[in-house]
Amino acid sequence: MAIDSSNRIDSGDSPEFKPYHHPAAGWGAAKSVTEFMIGKEKEPILGSRAILKMNHENGGFDCPGCAWPDSIKGIHLDICENGIKHVTWEMTHKRVGPEFFARHSVSELATWSDHDLENQGRLTEPMSYDPDTDHYVPISWADAYALAGTALRELDDPDQAAFYTSGRLGNEATFLYQLMARELGTNNLPDCSNMCHEASGRALQAALGTGKGTCDLADWETTDALFILGVNAASNAPRMLTALAEADRRGARIVHINPLVEAGATRTIIPHEFRNMATFHATSTSTLNLQPRIGGDFALLRGMAKAVLEQAASDPHALDQQFIERYTHGFEEYRAAVAATPWSLIEEQSALTEAEVREAARVYGEADRSIISWCLGVTQHEHGVDTIREIVNLLLLRGNLGREGAGPSPVRGHSNVQGNRTCGIDNTPPARFLDRLDEVCGITAPRANGYDVVGTIEAMQAGKLRVFMAMGGNFALAAPDSAYTFEALRKCDLTIQVSTKLNRSHLVHGTRALILPCLGRTERDEQRGGLQQTSVEDSMAMVHLSKGMKKPASPHLRSEPAIVAGIARAALPDSTTAWEHYVEDYDRIRDTMAEVLDGFEDFNRRVRLPLGFRIKQPARELIFLTPSGKAEFSTAALPDTTPEPGTLSLATVRSHDQWNTTIYSDDDRYRGIKNLRTLVFMNRDDMRERGLSEFDEVDITSIARDGSRRSVQRYKVVPYNIPRGCAAGYMPELNVLCAIGDFSTQSDQPIMKNLTVVIERSA
Incomplete structure (x- = not known):
């Protein structure tokens, strides 16, 4: 297999395109997993063991892939194709140690494809960049901590450092990470949410007083109608297919709204449904597929609301008037905004016909309970916040909030991205959280807002940010404007990457650079207090434990909490925080978290319950932490989504x-x-x-x-x-x-x- 400078995995085969007409998952997924485990990674035994441990209570580990919640029915194989690939990719037998870095300079590695970088295997030892030789060379953990600590101590201002977080970081490490940053004196805590679901949090906070969805998996199992916007379920949240298939079988209506009709929006064969697998029996996953133009979701939603309000003129049951009067604010202004939006504009901006929009509205109006779910196809737009607020507007019209089987349900991407934000990764932290952190942890956290992802990159470019640390992820490749981001990272004095595998971010680095290899989600985490477990929060606010099953890829790996604590002790030598004490036993971290974080009371006991516990969402209880004390309608005008001629x-x-x-x-x-x-x-x-x-x-x-x-x-x-x-x-x-x-x-x-x-x- 040749290696080139693009992302092309040059197998020598010609490209092919043949439209896909089969059910999602099923035997295609089974074949793909088998080929990946046996043919590519050669891990059939470990891969099979992982399948039996992943996403299970009683000592299982949480899939490091998507954030879809674990089944509440105790499904024995609550897994998916991409989850198995993700875990097998982590459990690979391949290794990247000092010998590898001695053979290959950074300049050479920079010409490799991103696939081939990660395909070299697991990182085994801490490495430091040597500018004289253009190679990474081994460094002891003590020296790595000292280098990082010295760089942070010598900053003229703590805001010259930024601390990025990927969604793979567990809650306990997340809490320590933000505590270190704030004890240092900065709120520069960018995270992957800044690039994916920031719009969801801001919209829901403004409308309902909570930054999260209100639904859980039980709601998905009892709703009458599901509206899925901007989601490619078969690839990005494959376990959602189970919920869609079950909804179809019990007669719920399922409407997919996406410019592309994805495979998961047609039919599926669920792999753990053995009879269906044996008989090749597929289940429908949709009632209706609508294809708005890119950015046209807002217009579609406004049209659905318009149809519902028009029906209310002759049907007293079209609206939930009692709910609107008791629990909402701004309804009359919203009604006027909808009335002022002509059908011609809705058709133009959605690229759908009035009849298509009315059909979606009919499904919504006939359902007693509806859930509206969305992902990045809705959020990564200029008007993402307005679109999500329109989702809430539509739900409020029929009282689809605060009752079983109804509500807003964003689909988060990475496995613990929601937990990262819950546990303190926030560049604009609320005062209440900082006050509690100060009181419990004995620090004085800064109150000024910090940099988000875009702000971090711009600060690097301007020379205002000298140290950049990333816990997981591949910041250089995930961020926008790749050339600009690469140039910005190279202006840093020091970049620190805490990683499991080699990636582009190790090759786009500052004057000095550290690669600090950490344990993977699948690996056993032994500390002085014994075998440790970490917690994660899924897309529906369930918090549960994850315990690795596999011997670490190298004896030199450290856990993420241990790495954070090591750097913190070196950077804050006079700190009264018991960093080493925390790392000995993660229960101690959870005890402190229980005092700081709302909803985490009695954390250590509740997280050990079957399936863990769900963080309460006030809006689910019809408690709205908004200025009016009610759910807020919004009245934004439709944006212009039509492309200019020639574009x-x-x-x-x-x-x-x-x-x-x-x-x-x-x-x-x-x-x-x-x-x-x-x-x-x-x-x-x-x-x-x-x-x-x-x-x-x-x-x-x-x-x-x-x-x-x-x-x-x-x-x-x-x-x-x-x-x-x-x-x-x-x-x-x-x-x-x-x-x-x-x-x-x-x-x-x-x-x-x-x-x-x-x-x-x-x-």
């Missing part, structure tokens, strides 16, 4: 055979792609207008708000079922097209799902 709206998406920035292969089974990632999906009429045919090579140029342009060359065109004026391609390759200044003024998220581009045939 297209482009959304970045993940392929099926990748997880976040980790790419397992060049295939995307559910979209019919083989051996290709440098592609762009286009509507056939848009292709014809430009004189393009399948696999023609094109250059894609983005046009930023400030007029600047960024391009990628020689991408192959693939005709696809997508609305006119829209296009899609893979992240992280196309992150280069999102300018650092193209972020939402509502959420500060990079607008990676709505880039303005020009697509032209390559010269």
Whole structure:
């Protein structure tokens, strides 16, 4: 297998495209998992053991993939294809030790594809960058801590450091991490939420007084109607397919709203349903599929509300008037805003017909209880906050809140990204949290807001940020405006990456750099107090324990809490925080968390209950922590989502055979792609207008708000079922097209799902 400078995994095979017509999951998933475990990773025994331990209570470990909640029915194989791949990828027998780094310079490794970097295996020892040789060289843990501690102590201002968090970090390490940052004196705590669900938190906080959804898995199992917006369930939350199949079988209506009709929005065969697997019996996962243009969800939702309000003129049951009067504020203003929105504008901005919108409204109106769920297809837009507030508006009209089977239900991506925010990773922390932290932990936390992801990158560029630390993830590759981000990272004095595998962020580094290898979710964590467990929070606010099963990949690995504590002790030599005491026994961390965090009372006992415990959501109890004390209607006007002549709206998406920035292969089974990632999906009429045919090579140029342009060359065109004026391609390759200044003024998220581009045939 040749290695080149792109993300192409050069197998020598020609690219193929054949539209996918089979059920999601089923035997295709089983075959893919088998080939991955046996053929690629050669881990059939460990992989099989992991399947029996993943997402199970009584000593199991939490899948380090998506944040979909564990089954409340005790399903023995509550797993999915991508989860198994993610775990097997972590449990690989391959190793990246000092000998590897001695053979390969950073300059050489920078030419490798991202797949081939991660495919080298697990990191085994702490490494330090040597600028004289352009190689990483071994460093002891003590010296690594000392180097990091000295760099942090010598800063002129604690705000010259930033501490990034990926969603894989457990709650206990998260709490220690934010405690270290705030004891140092900064709220520079950017996280992956700044790029994915920041809009959800801000919208729900403004509308309901809580930054989280109100639904749990039991609600999904009792609702009459599910509306799924901007979600590719089969790839990004595969265990959702079980909930969709069960909903269909009991007669619930399921409406998918997405510019692309994904495989999970048609049919599925659930792998743990053995009879269906044996008989190839597929279950429907949708009642209706609607394809708005990119950014057209807001108009669709407004149209559904308009239809409901029109029906209310003759049907007293169309609205829940008692709920509206008792629990909401601003209804009359919202009613007027909807009435002032003509159907012609709704059709124009959604790219759907009035009849299609009314059909969705009919499903909603006939359901006694409805859930509306969404993911990044809704959030990564300029108007993401307004769109999610319109979701809440629609739910409020029929009292779909505070009762079983109803409410807003965002689908979070990474396994503990919600827990990171709950446990203190927040660059704009609430005063109540900081007050409790000061009181319990004996520190004086700063009150000034810190940098988010975009602010961190801009601060690096301006020379205002000298030390950057990342707990997990692949910041360099996940962030927008790749060239700008790379340049910014290289201006740092020191970059610190806490990781399990080699990735691009180790090669795009500061003057000095540390790679600190940590335990994976699957590995046993032995401390002085014995075998430890960490906790995570899923997408529906359930908190539960995770305990690794496997011997660590190297005796030199450290746990994430231990690494944070080691750096904290070196950076804060006079600290009264009992860092070493915490790491000996994670119950001690949880005891402190129970005193600081609302909803974590009696943490150590409750987290050991079967399936853990659910953090209370006040809005579920119809308690609204808003200025009015009620749920707030919003009255935003529809944005203009129509592309300018000659341009297209482009959304970045993940392929099926990748997880976040980790790419397992060049295939995307559910979209019919083989051996290709440098592609762009286009509507056939848009292709014809430009004189393009399948696999023609094109250059894609983005046009930023400030007029600047960024391009990628020689991408192959693939005709696809997508609305006119829209296009899609893979992240992280196309992150280069999102300018650092193209972020939402509502959420500060990079607008990676709505880039303005020009697509032209390559010269």
